[in-house]
Amino acid sequence: MTTLLASLFLAVATTQYAPAPAEHQATAPQHEATAAPAPAEHGQQAADAHGAAPGAHGSAHGEAAGHGEGHSLSDVMLHHVSDGYVLEFPWVCDGGFKWDCEVDLQHVFGDSLVFGSLDMTPTKHLIMMWLASIVLLVVVLGSTRKRSLVPHGVYNFVEVLVQFVRVEICRNNIGQKYGDRYVPYLVSVFFFILFVNLFGLLPWAATATGNIAVTAALALFTFVITQYAAIKAMGLGGWLKHLTGGVAVWLWPIMIPVEILGLFTKPFALTVRLFANMIAGHIVILSLIGLIFAIGSPFVALGSVPMALAIFGLELFVGFVQAYIFTMLSSLFIGQGIQHAEHAHHEEHGHEHGDNGSHVAGHSPSHG
Amino acid sequence: MTSTALAFLSAGFGAGLAVVGAGLGIGRLAAAALDGTARQPTATGDIRTTMIISAALIEGVTLFAIVVCVLLAIKV
Numbered sequence: 001m002t003t004l005l006a007s008l009f010l011a012v013a014t015t016q017y018a019p020a021p022a023e024h025q026a027t028a029p030q031h032e033a034t035a036a037p038a039p040a041e042h043g044q045q046a047a048d049a050h051g052a053a054p055g056a057h058g059s060a061h062g063e064a065a066g067h068g069e070g071h072s073l074s075d076v077m078l079h080h081v082s083d084g085y086v087l088e089f090p091w092v093c094d095g096g097f098k099w100d101c102e103v104d105l106q107h108v109f110g111d112s113l114v115f116g117s118l119d120m121t122p123t124k125h126l127i128m129m130w131l132a133s134i135v136l137l138v139v140v141l142g143s144t145r146k147r148s149l150v151p152h153g154v155y156n157f158v159e160v161l162v163q164f165v166r167v168e169i170c171r172n173n174i175g176q177k178y179g180d181r182y183v184p185y186l187v188s189v190f191f192f193i194l195f196v197n198l199f200g201l202l203p204w205a206a207t208a209t210g211n212i213a214v215t216a217a218l219a220l221f222t223f224v225i226t227q228y229a230a231i232k233a234m235g236l237g238g239w240l241k242h243l244t245g246g247v248a249v250w251l252w253p254i255m256i257p258v259e260i261l262g263l264f265t266k267p268f269a270l271t272v273r274l275f276a277n278m279i280a281g282h283i284v285i286l287s288l289i290g291l292i293f294a295i296g297s298p299f300v301a302l303g304s305v306p307m308a309l310a311i312f313g314l315e316l317f318v319g320f321v322q323a324y325i326f327t328m329l330s331s332l333f334i335g336q337g338i339q340h341a342e343h344a345h346h347e348e349h350g351h352e353h354g355d356n357g358s359h360v361a362g363h364s365p366s367h368g
Numbered sequence: 369m370t371s372t373a374l375a376f377l378s379a380g381f382g383a384g385l386a387v388v389g390a391g392l393g394i395g396r397l398a399a400a401a402l403d404g405t406a407r408q409p410t411a412t413g414d415i416r417t418t419m420i421i422s423a424a425l426i427e428g429v430t431l432f433a434i435v436v437c438v439l440l441a442i443k444v
Contacts, residue, residue, distance in 0.1 A: 321420065
């Protein structure tokens with residue numbers, strides 16, 4: 001994935017200065033002529049990929065051309081991936097069915113949600129996040145309505161996932177004793193990231209976790225809960241003492257800022273990992289399709305669309321894996337915070353609680 | 369060279385270097401995983417899970433570099 005991304009990235013960077021408009025206008029009518037009204041911009045999901053593909057790009061291109069001339073390839077790609085105030089979806093508007101009706105949220109809300117310089121008007125990613133959350137709540141709560149000992153259907157699937165998070169991730173990393181306290185948060189995070197990632201792969205939808213603000217918020221939650229767990233286990237004084245790192249007093253002015261910065265590296269890594277994984281996949285798919293326009297010949301689609309389909313499958317997998325990785329790392333950090341405290345307690349009090357299953361050699365079994 | 373040209377050039381180099389890093393890292397990871405599976409076929413499931421997790425983490429680090437490259441190529 002990174003190979004493709006790097007190579008196509010160069011292609012995009014150079015085509016930004018290519019004579020884009022003339023080339024695109026020339027190929028656009030050609031594409032639209034062969035088009036059936038096919039699903040649009042993100043449209044690699046169509047089973048009839050080849051037949052729909054020229055039409056899909058025609059309509060994607062018609063839309064870009066309709067917005068204004070001189071839209072280069074990288075502009076279109078950035079537009080699809082970034083946040084904005086314009087929602088696009090197929091609906092009836094302007095007197096007929098259109099594949100890309102637009103709703104400008106700033107027109108809908110006006111200035112009612114602008115508080116000084118803080119603009120709280122909903123954006124595309126926010127609406128998509130809400131939609132994904134509603135789908136998640138409906139699926140999970142709806143399927144677990146009738147509590148039964150032997151689950152069926154979607155309830156079964158949900159229970160498998162919850163059990164997986166609870167046993168494999170939570171109990172392994174945090175330990176038997178405190179694990180169950182953090183299971184609600186970890187299960188929530190896992191399902192939220194999973195559903196938002198998968199939602200972003202639908203046509204006309206966007207990935208909310210492709211917005212660094214969303215992933216930063218998730219990492220902030222993990223950070224707060226990690227520090228809460230550490231403080232609860234060590235006490236506020238013990239936690240502050242950990243920040244000094246156990247060096248002599250005269251080194252504290254150097255040590256404490258470094259340790260505080262070190263506290264933030266893990267959430268930062270969580271943020272950027274999730275954000276970049278989600279964005280990279282979409283950019284690769286868009287680059288592969290954009291390659292058709294950059295080169296200009298429709299025959300590029302014969303190679304480009306199957307590759308984009310393969311990358312799309314990879315994106316499905318990456319969505320699951322990234323949800324799992326975020327949850328696992330969150331649980332690992334929480335467990336580390338608690339086990340630091342257990343170490344300190346052990347040094348002071350001797351072996352009071354030695355039945356913590358994951359305490360062997362001071363490391364959790366799945367560490368690393 | 370203008371700063372724009374330098375930014376694009378460095379974005380390209382950075383992306384290439386990031387890919388080299390990811391390829392080397394994940395290649396070694398896959399080799400070790402295959403070795404382990406060959407030595408102990410019963411541990412295939414565990415090794416596969418660990419391999420996928422490690423690959424995702426290494427890829428995450430690579431994507432830090434890609435994000436920087438994208439910033440260079442776009443914010444110019």
